[in-house]
Amino acid sequence: DTEVTQTPKHLVMGMTNKKSLKCEQHMGHRAMYWYKQKAKKPPELMFVYSYEKLSINESVPSRFSPECPNSSLLNLHLHALQPEDSALYLCASSQDPGGTSALAAQYFGPGTRLLVL
Amino acid sequence: QKEVEQDPGPLSVPEGAIVSLNCTYSNSAFQYFMWYRQYSRKGPELLMYTYSSGNKEDGRFTAQVDKSSKYISLFIRDSQPSDSATYLCAMNRGSQGNLIFGKGTKLSVKP
Numbered sequence: 001d002t003e004v005t006q007t008p009k010h011l012v013m014g015m016t017n018k019k020s021l022k023c024e025q026h027m028g029h030r031a032m033y034w035y036k037q038k039a040k041k042p043p044e045l046m047f048v049y050s051y052e053k054l055s056i057n058e059s060v061p062s063r064f065s066p067e068c069p070n071s072s073l074l075n076l077h078l079h080a081l082q083p084e085d086s087a088l089y090l091c092a093s094s095q096d097p098g099g100t101s102a103l104a105a106q107y108f109g110p111g112t113r114l115l116v117l
Numbered sequence: 118q119k120e121v122e123q124d125p126g127p128l129s130v131p132e133g134a135i136v137s138l139n140c141t142y143s144n145s146a147f148q149y150f151m152w153y154r155q156y157s158r159k160g161p162e163l164l165m166y167t168y169s170s171g172n173k174e175d176g177r178f179t180a181q182v183d184k185s186s187k188y189i190s191l192f193i194r195d196s197q198p199s200d201s202a203t204y205l206c207a208m209n210r211g212s213q214g215n216l217i218f219g220k221g222t223k224l225s226v227k228p
Contacts, residue, residue, distance in 0.1 A: 004160075006160075040221075041220070042205055042207075042218035042219065042220055043161065043205075043216075043218055045215055045216070048215065056215065088158070088160075090160050090161070104149055104209055105149070105151060105163060105166045106151075106163070106207075106216060107163055108153070108160040108161045108162070108163070109160050110159055110160045111160045113158065
């Protein structure tokens with residue numbers, strides 16, 4: 001089973017709201033990722049968690065706050081977002097956090113489509 | 118020069134055709150190469166994952182890697198309308214498994 005689940009599927013929020021995106025995997029993967037994807041563009045990496053520790057933050061604004069409560073869960077807390085933050089937010093996981101292993105293939109969830117008004 | 122180049126298309130083929138999708142890359146440090154299929158408004162689905170130069174086959178899909186030319190390909194045999202999607206190549210960078218994506222090629226298979 002290579003399933004990554006994400007909730008909610010859709011989210012509409014105002015610029016003053018606080019909301020959270022959730023991601024879950026039960027494949028025993030030790031790395032989890034948040035990506036942002038705008039229309040007709042490839043996914044852009046935001047954060048990487050390796051063994052439940054934040055290992056990469058791709059200079060993401062502080063209005064996005066990731067959290068990894070345990071090895072199966074990944075959250076993305078949103079606060080004071082801007083309309084340009086509207087996008088598809090994708091979670092992914094891989095068995096091996098290292099980029100030089102055959103186990104580094106990343107499996108994506110279906111995404112949360114976010115609209116900021 | 119961008120690290121990964123992929124023709125965005127769109128590419129339109131008749132049902133049953135053989136489809137060839139390609140990416141070139143500039144960083145010789147890339148070691149693992151992936152192809153993802155993404156349907157409209159859905160998450161990317163991993164299709165193929167390859168390492169060494171050569172071919173890897175899975176059903177109607179064949180992934181080809183030529184590290185000497187820094188060129189990767191995905192072939193789809195007997196294409197079906199259900200193959201209509203955007204195909205993204207991706208490759209890893211660094212020790213954290215960061216993926217670098219191509220822009221994606223939009224494929225349409227006409228019945």
